[in-house]
Amino acid sequence: MIVELPDTNTTAISKELIKVRDSGGAFTSGRVLTLLVCTNEGEPTEAAIEAANEASREHPCRVIVVARADRSGPSRLDAEIRVGGDAGASEVVVLHLFGDLVDHGKSVVIPFMLPDTPVVTWWPGHAPANPAADPIGQLGKRRITDSTKATDVAATLAQSLATYAPGDSDIAWSRITVWRALLTSALDQPPHSPITEVEVQGPADTAAVELLAGWLHSALGVPVTRSVGSFQVTASRDSGPLVLCVGMGNQAIISIPGKPDGKVALPDRELRSCLAEELRRLDPDETYHLALQGISGLTRAEDKIHS
Structure with a gap:
């Protein structure tokens, strides 16, 4: 009515x-x-x-x-x-x-x-x-x-960091919740050799990918390179790289040396699901703040080429 x-x-x-x-x-x-x-x-x-x-x-x-x-x-x-x-x-x-x-x-x-x-x-x-x-x-x-549709993603996320106050969050952050969970789970599996560096590849000017890269930089404390291309995260270590990418049928594929590839169905998250997730917690999201802080420490692939 x-x-x-x-x-x-x-x-x-x-x-x-x-x-x-x-x-x-x-x-x-x-x-x-x-x-x-x-x-x-x-x-x-x-x-x-x-x-x-x-x-x-x-x-x-x-x-x-x-x-x-x-x-x-x-x-x-x-x-x-x-x-x-x-x-x-x-x-x-x-x-x-x-x-x-x-x-x-x-x-x-x-x-x-x-x-x-x-x-x-x-x-x-x-x-x-x-x-x-x-x-x-x-x-x-x-x-x-919601920075997912920002015309200037870098400036928008930089502004979000400059004005951050406890209680701030971003729909772009909740869009990668499943990706963060998959990466955390995969990194908890053996072998447990240290991560030495990470490359996060994804479309240019995409807030969710920027936040994912910033989160990995803050959480792991290792160099993280942000490059442009189809979505893929590569975590390098002495025992061989851990790779998370998107395969056919919108499946997440996790590759760990010495193990068969793991596949997880990964449907796109709708706005209503992201909003519902944001409403589940009313306390400050300190991890989101760390992700914002981590963005400034990323190495850009084009910078490595010119150095």
């Missing part, structure tokens, strides 16, 4: 929420958090709502969408309340801000936040330069950005 409230105010929206709840359309007692979704004009707001709805089946929440629209006209607030089949296991309040109201999103969302529940802020599109200092970001115990 979708209730539309054009040219409205926060008081009218609050009254309608109570009416919907009293009629049995929504129940706030089971909500475990408030998810604030911030989008700008032209960004895929509906896709973000769909992902939040799916993630809410694991984490029942109230989703408040701050959709910044045209700021050139008069100030206006249009709203939608979505419950039932249009809201997954959540209840969704969509706030379309126009005019000067675009710059006052924090004041607009506060009346709809659930009391005594943690708050997570998510920017599925363009994020502020400093999420922790952003007015809506300040409301969140956890702040999730």
Whole structure:
């Protein structure tokens, strides 16, 4: 069910929420958090709502969408309340801000936040330069950005490191959770000879690959080279290299000297799965911070050629 409230105010929206709840359309007692979704004009707001709805089946929440629209006209607030089949296991309040109201999103969302529940802020599109200092970001115990579609990945990740605050995270980081688990498991298997260096190969300007390489550099404390090509991680050691790559049918292939190749089905992670993973933990992700720090210490393949 979708209730539309054009040219409205926060008081009218609050009254309608109570009416919907009293009629049995929504129940706030089971909500475990408030998810604030911030989008700008032209960004895929509906896709973000769909992902939040799916993630809410694991984490029942109230989703408040701050959709910044045209700021050139008069100030206006249009709203939608979505419950039932249009809201997954959540209840969704969509706030379309126009005019000067675009710059006052924090004041607009506060009346709809659930009391005594943690708050997570998510920017599925363009994020502020400093999420922790952003007015809506300040409301969140956890702040999730998404660098997967950044036009300048290097600058975006460098900015994320410069402004990092406990609670910051990135959808690009959760996209490689399975890769990190596979590598950790493979490195725990014999032979246990030390890793001497690592090469991480993958498409250029890909945030997930950059974070994976940075994580390996920080975690292993060895030289890590970032090169461009199809995805492959090669960990060199005296007993022979450990190689993780992608084979036919989107399978992960793990090669260890003296053992048959291991194959693991590896479907692409959808946005809803990554978001659900991010919502599972509300404490600071220190490993993500280490991955950001490790990026600056990477050796670029082109640098080795010219040296």
